[in-house]
Amino acid sequence: MIRVDALYRYPVKGFTPEKRDTLVIQDDGRVRGDRALVFRFADALEPEDATFPKSRGLALMTFPTLARVRLSFDDTAHTLRLRVDDLDVTADLSDEGRARLSETVTAFLRTTSDAKLLDAEGILPLGLIGDGVTARFQDRPRGFVSLHGSASVDDLDATVPAPVDDRRFRSNIVVSGTAPWAELTWQGRVRIGEVVFDVQKPIERCAAITANPDTGVRDARLLRVLTTEFGQDEPTLGILLLPTDGGGTIRVGDEITLLD
Template identity: 65%
Template sequence: MPQVSALFRHPVKGFTPEACDELVVQADGRVAGDRVLAFRFASAVTPESRDGLAYWPKSRGLALMDFPSLARLRVRYDHTALRVTITDDGGRTLVDAALDDQGRRRLEDAVTAFVADSPEASRLDAEGVLPLRLVGDGRTSRFQDRPRGFVSLHGAASVQALDAAVPASVDDRRFRSNVVVTGTAPWDELGWSGRVRVGDVLFDVQAPIARCTAIMANPDTGDRDARLLRVLTKEFDQQAPTLGILLLPASGESGTVRLGDEVTLAPASERVSH
């Protein structure tokens, strides 16, 4: 029986995932505490609109797609105290600050200094990038890559198949999914449709996840050490580089997903077509 083997949320968009024992799935289809903060470029002072929803495209702020060195930073977020601690890959604390005005400026300065000393430093020279601004109230999940949000899921076997195809080490963190499932064959989840139950939460399957260059960044070093987009299309005969699926809670329900929860495709009576 497939079951949940790992759960992640990403308090700061584009930064370190936080492994969790459980995730609260909100009725709006987002995970509580996931992408509640983001470092946006100076010119992105207001969100854009797409499909009638507020939307902060990742091209308008710090994201692994264009700043792979961010993977070297480790983020701890205290969602009760609204406090962010950022350390580098050597364990040195770069900044530890609350989300008040002064703390936000300290966080912005520390991250700007880090990027300025990284291989992506020249990207800061583009018009409208500086000064970076830390946006988000620290509670509202709103900086997902898609306006609708979604909960993301992939099978561990799919990642293992990809890992076996390249010299570099490839693990679940590269794909920044919320839910990782074991007990399925490689790529099985790409064929799911209708509804799937994860523990107590019934989800509607929405679509496969087309991937960007973010997955090429090693989650420990920030080096682009694997040409995974090409491997997915050439070695696994995909039309577009794809790994994982998007989910929405059925009928706007909310609930909690926990490590070890069983994952089952809903019976035909509970399925819907998309």
């Protein structure tokens, strides 16, 4: 039986996830509270639509040491907590709080191997934008909900010496009970708990998956492994979904049914 094994949301685009027991899927195809904040570069204007390319703000793709920062967002108090090494900072989304959080991230990056990237033109000062609620900083205009099978990650992990787990792939939904890579063959509609989704397409991966989620070090050449060891034309793991008729809540343990 295929079931939901784990659920994740990403309050701040490009940073580490929060593990959740439930996710609310909005009827626009986004997860409530997912990518609702972003640390934008100084020369990046706040977007007018619901999309924000990784190249315009902090992201693991270019700043792998961000993987070391643990964060959590309090939906009630609207406060963001950042923890890394000896730093432990919580602030609200007032102008003062946003400035403090931006300064905290900048100070941390200055101590890492990514420090030189901050000196590029147009990067500093960072600005924290978003309301913490509205999911609006996805890479793609439609947003999408992302899913992968834990068996696919286990299969990939077995081919490289570095540890590879679900966190590298930044999906919203991780499922168990499938054969490795089986989710890439799904077509049509799939029911997850109370929500029916249309399967859209596989997820082509970027350099973010090469960063160790604990150390922030690029320790696995997974893009090349996917194309050479697994014979993929493009490095691919996981699929994108859109709800077919409104959203709903999905939960860890929900059964997954392939409808057609």
